[in-house]
Amino acid sequence: MGTVFSFDVRAPGVDDAVLDDAAWLLHEIDETFSTYSEGSEISRLARGELRLADCSPDVRLVLDECERYRRITGGYFSADAGGSLDPSGYVKGWAIERVSNLLTDAGATSHSVNGGGDVQCVGDAGVGKPWRIGIADPRAAGKIATVVAGTGFAVATSGVEQRGAHILDPHTGQPARGLLSLTIVGAHLTEADVYATAGFAMGRNGA
């Protein structure tokens, strides 16, 4: 189980060492937030071994944000939809966006970061060439349903994933099955990802 991150840097003259920083940042985030790791802060918090006040600022920030989005989405997004503490729906987009900011700060003003199917683009793919992001067709492996193009934007897709229908409708506790796939496009991936998750949980009647 793991997430694959792809980086596409188009700005010339960017030091390759910045990618080491990006890898390190992702490592740190994973160490803190991985629900698959017993020793992560989030796991220890979930087991009651840590109090929230003792957690790192990032953990408190993420959980605060999850709570804010719970209110905004009427509960369709939350950090505990499955009954246990799991802010991954927020952390995934947030991690990618943080890495993207790191790249921008290092001078990579034209880049795209893809983390497990969610994409944050910055700048253009080339001179006068917007980034073109295909949206995978959920009905046909290897096919594209449509293409979205833009300058500096994010694309988040929620759907029935390879590890199964894991997005739950929090109001029924059952896996959301009304939609095959939902894609949200916006300026920032963190929020796009949250809304893609919430929207998918709402099924056909929501969003």
Place this chain on the structure above:
Amino acid sequence: MKRILLALVGTVAGLAALLSFKTHSGLTGGAALPAASLPSSEPSASAPSTSGGASAPSNSTPSSSAPPEPGQSSAAKTIAGQAIQTRYGVVQVQVVVSGQKIQNASFLQLTADDPRSAEINSQAGPILLQQTLSAQSSQIDGVSGATYTSQGYLQSLQSALDQAGIK
């Protein structure tokens, strides 16, 4: 252009990071169109010629002009779609059509009635281009889809793009 592949695998024992990248010698730039260009063969619904559920447009009716594009065999027509009043502001798309092909699509208007929408629009709003089935003909830079695991990544389109970018 650099294509970088970074695989992060989380395991019970810890984290293993694989990092590999190659550098391309050049960047495909040259004379590029000012907005997205589409390779396919039929006109799409990217110009909002129907207003859907929005309220009546406040200005601009559809118009077309025919400025011949230099270097093209058939005269290109520039067509402006209706200006659509949405709850966030006005949206109007313009397409350049040559024969049966859409050559270009751009926003004529993407105004916002409130600061938050203006902030969103300032990112040069993404344009939903037409449907296409083949990734190869789409000339895409990346793929968004439901989360894939590292196993799934290997079969994914994104990996095909990454591999194509790593020489």
